[in-house]
Amino acid sequence: MRDKIVFIGVGNMGLPMAKNLVKKGKKVKVFDISHQVLNKAKKENLEVSKNFNDLFDNDVNFVISMLPEGKNSEKVYLGQNGVIKKVTKKCLLIDCSTIDMKTSIKIGNFAKKKSISMIDAPVSGGVMGATNATLNIMVGGTKSAFNKALPILKIMGKKIFHAGNIGAGNGAKICNNLALGISMIAASESLMLAKRLKIDLKKVHEIMKNASGNSWPISVYPPVPGLIDGTPSNNKYKPGFSTAMMTKDLKLANKISKSINAKNPLGKKALQIYEKFCKEGYSNSDFSAISKLIGDDIWDYPIKKK
Numbered sequence: 051m052r053d054k055i056v057f058i059g060v061g062n063m064g065l066p067m068a069k070n071l072v073k074k075g076k077k078v079k080v081f082d083i084s085h086q087v088l089n090k091a092k093k094e095n096l097e098v099s100k101n102f103n104d105l106f107d108n109d110v111n112f113v114i115s116m117l118p119e120g121k122n123s124e125k126v127y128l129g130q131n132g133v134i135k136k137v138t139k140k141c142l143l144i145d146c147s148t149i150d151m152k153t154s155i156k157i158g159n160f161a162k163k164k165s166i167s168m169i170d171a172p173v174s175g176g177v178m179g180a181t182n183a184t185l186n187i188m189v190g191g192t193k194s195a196f197n198k199a200l201p202i203l204k205i206m207g208k209k210i211f212h213a214g215n216i217g218a219g220n221g222a223k224i225c226n227n228l229a230l231g232i233s234m235i236a237a238s239e240s241l242m243l244a245k246r247l248k249i250d251l252k253k254v255h256e257i258m259k260n261a262s263g264n265s266w267p268i269s270v271y272p273p274v275p276g277l278i279d280g281t282p283s284n285n286k287y288k289p290g291f292s293t294a295m296m297t298k299d300l301k302l303a304n305k306i307s308k309s310i311n312a313k314n315p316l317g318k319k320a321l322q323i324y325e326k327f328c329k330e331g332y333s334n335s336d337f338s339a340i341s342k343l344i345g346d347d348i349w350d351y352p353i354k355k356k
């Protein structure tokens with residue numbers, strides 16, 4: 051039987067992910083609380099539902115969500131009229147949002163009590179990865195739930211990892227984004243130093259890509275324009291992955307580190323830096339715009355403050 055998928059949250063990431071499922075012949079119905087986002091999905095020929103309750107029937111065998119934060123996932127799954135009350139036992143729940151482990155475990159355990167399987171399956175690779183179906187997807191849940199989700203996840207991503215039990219996907223993702231948030235600041239410091247030293251940025255970029263200072267922000271997602279096509283820095287820092295989202299992930303990393311006494315000196319500092327940038331009005335800019343804060347006095351790239 052043709053898979054029938056409900057997709058909840060079709061913002062920057064969810065929309066291209068849902069489109070890839072449709073391209074592979076899946077029957078997908080999408081929902082978002084934002085009318086603007088839903089209209090965009092409709093224009094992209096996705097089947098939209100303006101009413102959450104109209105999303106479900108007994109044939110739905112997957113629910114996928116791509117929501118901003120834990121509180122959103124909790125509301126969508128466990129709320130008064132939430133997903134868990136709407137689906138049958140044959141339906142697998144896949145929350146791709148990056149959220150705190152505690153909430154993933156809470157939702158997963160609640161679903162288990164109703165004999166419904168759930169995995170947390172946060173992703174990395176950004177909007178480009180979502181569009182090109184090359185996301186890395188890190189899964190928490192049982193092996194059987196992982197195997198059941200695999201054919202669907204493979205449509206949206208390239209490398210799919212089973213990290214461990216429910217919540218482990220988000221644990222792995224938070225570790226990843228802790229390093230990403232820090233390395234974007236490091237890449238910004240290096241490129242801004244090169245600019246101050248009046249060395250050709252393209253040359254420094256090429257050298258760093260091939261030398262020991264390489265990182266994902268350098269090789270894939272540089273924080274200044276003119277180095278790699280299609281990146282947010284080449285598009286006035288339109289997200290992409292917003293500074294607000296990176297700040298959220300660093301807060302998650304700092305909170306969980308504190309709870310288990312894990313040392314994270316750079317994680318703490320990075321959070322302060324992104325929080326300052328948000329306060330200055332750049333929370334809706336891509337997180338690679340953090341290079342502006344590092345090189346404010348020599349900044350001459352286009353950026354829109356919201």
Ligand code: NAD
Nearest residue numbers: 059061062063082083084117118122147148176177290291
């Ligand atoms: P986004 O804000 O663009 O999209 C989230 C969507 O969820 C919004 O359209 C919002 O209206 C919708 N939403 C919120 N509450 C809802 C509810 N109760 N019911 C239905 N819809 C609801 O965010 P995004 O950039 O797509 O990120 C989504 C998740 O993916 C976040 O957890 C983020 O950390 C993670 N992520 C993002 C990126 C990226 O590059 N943007 C990369 C990897 C992971």
